[in-house]
Amino acid sequence: MVTTATPVQVVYKRPASLSDTPTHYCPGCTHGIAHRLIAEVMDEMNIRERAIGVAPVGCSVFAYNYFTCDFVEAAHGRAPAMATGIKRVLPDRVVFTYQGDGDMASIGMSEIVHAAGRGENITVIFINNAIYGMTGGQMAPTSLPGQKTTSSPTGRDVESMGFPMKMAELLSQLEGAGYVVRRSLHDPKNIRMAKKAIRLAFETQIRGLGFSMVELLSTCNTNWGVSVLEAMQYLKDHMLPVYPIGDYKVSPALENLRV
Amino acid sequence: MQTEIIIAGFGGQGVLFAGQVMAYAAMDAGREVTWIPSYGPEMRGGTANCTVIIADEEIGSPLVLNPRAAIALNLPSLEKYEPLVVPGGVLVANASLVNRPPLRTDIESVFIPANGIAEELGNRRLLNMVALGALLAKLPVLSLDEINKALEDHLPERHKKYLELNKQALQRGAEFALQTVA
Amino acid sequence: MPKELLKGNVAMAEAAVRAGVEAYFGYPITPQTELLEWMSERLPALGRTFLQAESEVAAINMLYGAACTGARVMTSSSSPGISLMMEGLSYIAGTEVPVVLIDVMRGGPGLGNIAPSQGDYNQIVHGGGHGDYHPIVLAPSSIQEAIDFTVLAFDLAEKYRTIAFVIADGNIGQMMEPAELPPMRPLRTEYPEWAVRGAMGREHHFLSSIYIDPKDEEVTNYRLMQVWNRIQANEVRYREYYIEDAELVVVGFGTAGRISLSAVRNARAQGLKVGLFRPITLSPYPFKELEEISQHAKKILVVEMNSGQMLEDVQRAVKGRIPVEFYGRMGGMVPFPDEVLAEILRIQQEEIPLDGDPRQRWMERFAPIINWKN
Numbered sequence: 001m002v003t004t005a006t007p008v009q010v011v012y013k014r015p016a017s018l019s020d021t022p023t024h025y026c027p028g029c030t031h032g033i034a035h036r037l038i039a040e041v042m043d044e045m046n047i048r049e050r051a052i053g054v055a056p057v058g059c060s061v062f063a064y065n066y067f068t069c070d071f072v073e074a075a076h077g078r079a080p081a082m083a084t085g086i087k088r089v090l091p092d093r094v095v096f097t098y099q100g101d102g103d104m105a106s107i108g109m110s111e112i113v114h115a116a117g118r119g120e121n122i123t124v125i126f127i128n129n130a131i132y133g134m135t136g137g138q139m140a141p142t143s144l145p146g147q148k149t150t151s152s153p154t155g156r157d158v159e160s161m162g163f164p165m166k167m168a169e170l171l172s173q174l175e176g177a178g179y180v181v182r183r184s185l186h187d188p189k190n191i192r193m194a195k196k197a198i199r200l201a202f203e204t205q206i207r208g209l210g211f212s213m214v215e216l217l218s219t220c221n222t223n224w225g226v227s228v229l230e231a232m233q234y235l236k237d238h239m240l241p242v243y244p245i246g247d248y249k250v251s252p253a254l255e256n257l258r259v
Numbered sequence: 260m261q262t263e264i265i266i267a268g269f270g271g272q273g274v275l276f277a278g279q280v281m282a283y284a285a286m287d288a289g290r291e292v293t294w295i296p297s298y299g300p301e302m303r304g305g306t307a308n309c310t311v312i313i314a315d316e317e318i319g320s321p322l323v324l325n326p327r328a329a330i331a332l333n334l335p336s337l338e339k340y341e342p343l344v345v346p347g348g349v350l351v352a353n354a355s356l357v358n359r360p361p362l363r364t365d366i367e368s369v370f371i372p373a374n375g376i377a378e379e380l381g382n383r384r385l386l387n388m389v390a391l392g393a394l395l396a397k398l399p400v401l402s403l404d405e406i407n408k409a410l411e412d413h414l415p416e417r418h419k420k421y422l423e424l425n426k427q428a429l430q431r432g433a434e435f436a437l438q439t440v441a
Numbered sequence: 442m443p444k445e446l447l448k449g450n451v452a453m454a455e456a457a458v459r460a461g462v463e464a465y466f467g468y469p470i471t472p473q474t475e476l477l478e479w480m481s482e483r484l485p486a487l488g489r490t491f492l493q494a495e496s497e498v499a500a501i502n503m504l505y506g507a508a509c510t511g512a513r514v515m516t517s518s519s520s521p522g523i524s525l526m527m528e529g530l531s532y533i534a535g536t537e538v539p540v541v542l543i544d545v546m547r548g549g550p551g552l553g554n555i556a557p558s559q560g561d562y563n564q565i566v567h568g569g570g571h572g573d574y575h576p577i578v579l580a581p582s583s584i585q586e587a588i589d590f591t592v593l594a595f596d597l598a599e600k601y602r603t604i605a606f607v608i609a610d611g612n613i614g615q616m617m618e619p620a621e622l623p624p625m626r627p628l629r630t631e632y633p634e635w636a637v638r639g640a641m642g643r644e645h646h647f648l649s650s651i652y653i654d655p656k657d658e659e660v661t662n663y664r665l666m667q668v669w670n671r672i673q674a675n676e677v678r679y680r681e682y683y684i685e686d687a688e689l690v691v692v693g694f695g696t697a698g699r700i701s702l703s704a705v706r707n708a709r710a711q712g713l714k715v716g717l718f719r720p721i722t723l724s725p726y727p728f729k730e731l732e733e734i735s736q737h738a739k740k741i742l743v744v745e746m747n748s749g750q751m752l753e754d755v756q757r758a759v760k761g762r763i764p765v766e767f768y769g770r771m772g773g774m775v776p777f778p779d780e781v782l783a784e785i786l787r788i789q790q791e792e793i794p795l796d797g798d799p800r801q802r803w804m805e806r807f808a809p810i811i812n813w814k815n
Contacts, residue, residue, distance in 0.1 A: 073649030078502035085506025114495035286619040294617040319703030324777040
């Protein structure tokens with residue numbers, strides 16, 4: 001049998017910033033996509049060695065396991081404060097938090113708003129999947145009106161349980177914010193847009209243009225109780241109308257930046 | 260051996276600074292000293308007081324129930340501290356704001372028109388130094404020279420132009436006290 | 442350095458500056474605000490980090506982050522603010538990063554007031570935050586000690602990778618005394634091996650208090666306890682006055698200690714054999730030294746500005762050998778030396794039972810002092 005040698009071309013590999021660790025996330029979870037995008041951007045910008053990540057409490061509590069940059073683990077909701085402490089003593093490092101909706105938009109609301117208000121030169125990757133994942137599917141501040149969760153079994157009644165927190169819109173109002181956008185991870189086109197936004201968020205920080213946040217609409221097929229594909233469809237059909245994708249605040253200094 | 264002095268009055272009468280001047284003078288003289296204010300919301304426009312203790316050994320409590328001396332720059336302070344001065348102690352009261360004679364006979368009392376003397380000197384804010392001068396005339400825990408030196412060294416820069424007036428105020432207070440028959 | 446007349450809050454702040462503090466995060470609260478204000482002026486002028494946080498919760502977590510970089514860091518607050526920091530303190534303890542805190546205690550519980558108190562003894566010495574951890578706790582009773590212990594706190598925190606507290610009260614924060622500041626230390630240029638500062642040419646570092654496998658957490662707890670054992674063996678500090686021949690020993694820390702000193706001196710002047718034992722480290726507590734005292738003295742009087750939080754530690758040390766009495770003022774009230782002296786005179790004359798609860802006896806004696814009507 002004769003085999004012909006064909007030249008090997010690497011078209012896909014693990015970014016150097018992403019560690020070789022089997023995932024603990026549920027099959028179909030979009031955390032893996034978000035992690036990979038951050039790692040790819042760190043590689044492209046060659047910032048892994050000066051990046052310091054701050055992990056949250058929630059499903060991504062183990063985010064630090066997946067990156068090869070330095071990491072710390074914050075108390076629930078306090079990642080922006082911890083990142084502030086790091087960034088203030090090491091201003092030339094690239095400091096980012098990775099936070100879910102419960103962590104950032106509920107218990108950590110004070111810390112995120114004030115970090116943005118101060119124009120803290122940190123980058124926040126905000127995973128909004130409209131539910132508490134780690135504790136098993138309770139209502140999040142970003143849960144949709146009518147959304148059934150284990151703590152809103154008849155659906156989120158906005159009269160008694162309040163309305164969804166629109167974090168990108170909210171933070172974009174603050175003068176300290178340099179770059180605040182919302183993206184989604186439900187299809188390849190949107191994933192490509194998300195990556196570009198993560199890049200711009202880090203560029204914002206490196207240029208000292210203030211606080212940057214990328215809100216990433218994400219899925220939780222496990223706690224939503226649907227299949228992976230159904231979850232993507234649910235995001236598209238139900239989350240996008242409540243949480244429109246868009247650039248909510250872009251510092252003028254970034255407008256001509258091409259990445 | 261220690262000497263405790265409480266200075267009390269309205270906020271704005273220079274109560275705290277009068278105590279600090281004593282504390283600086285005591286420190287510069289190599290003595291042990293504590294200065295402690297009343298502090299809190301009542302400071303703004305309300306009553307203010309501070310306790311100064313001057314000693315030759317490590318000072319225990321910075322606060323005492325019964326001081327050796329008290330300066331009462333207004334009536335409420337007189338009412339509060341006149342009964343507390345230890346027998347044989349010294350009381351200086353601001354006669355400009357106090358419309359009654361001393362009640363104690365077992366302490367040395369000087370009722371001095373501190374506002375009036377300060378106004379004669381051209382600045383009513385000197386009343387604290389007038390009262391302090393009167394106190395030190397009766398309670399020579401520090402000399403006027405030591406206080407003058409402390410003023411020279413520690414008067415805030417923006418108040419340096421009042422240095423000589425402060426010294427005069429101390430002197431006038433002391434003279435008044437020495438003329439008063441105890 | 443010549444002596445200067447220094448206010449406690451300012452003295453502790455400047456001592457920290459001279460000890461090489463690189464970052465301060467805090468939130469205004471009376472009676473410690475001058476400390477924060479001093480830092481706001483000094484640190485930026487020296488090119489170091491000062492940040493007024495949005496809350497004590499944020500401040501302690503900023504401190505946590507900065508401590509992870511291996512920098513010398515501190516915060517300060519007063520009782521209610523320290524309560525808010527307890528979450529962060531537990532994380533810091535679990536992560537084994539050194540931090541220094543200054544607590545200028547005030548009256549409580551709750552909003553209480555801004556007057557001097559020692560009501561934080563339990564929340565700081567005996568925990569506060571969740572989990573097993575022991576901070577080092579230093580209790581100054583003078584401005585000079587406040588300065589010296591602030592500097593010492595940094596050194597101890599870093600030596601043991603632990604939390605070091607200086608707990609003062611409103612009196613020490615607001616009082617002025619002549620004191621000597623230390624010379625300015627140069628800032629560090631080398632950082633500990635464990636620090637998170639970016640994975641430049643090395644494996645990445647990770648700092649956290651998470652040990653998801655209980656087996657690992659147990660080992661971590663054991664390590665923390667081993668460090669604590671070393672601290673207990675090496676870092677106990679206290680001061681004794683007239684202890685040698687004392688039949689009655691007064692025990693008090695911080696402001697209550699120095700107030701007691703006045704009373705003890707007065708008692709000595711009356712020919713009574715009374716001494717003072719003033720713990721300086723409230724954690725580790727001088728159990729052994731107090732135990733030795735209880736083998737020679739006949740009676741002990743504990744004086745505190747709380748309802749007897751340290752009393753229980755004294756009882757642990759004395760082990761019922763000799764009678765222990767208690768005198769406290771609470772809620773921001775500060776005892777006068779006369780009150781302590783009166784207790785000394787009473788105890789000298791009265792037969793004090795070995796059994797029974799000193800706190801209960803004190804409450805009965807105390808009721809008329811505050812005009813308590815049942």
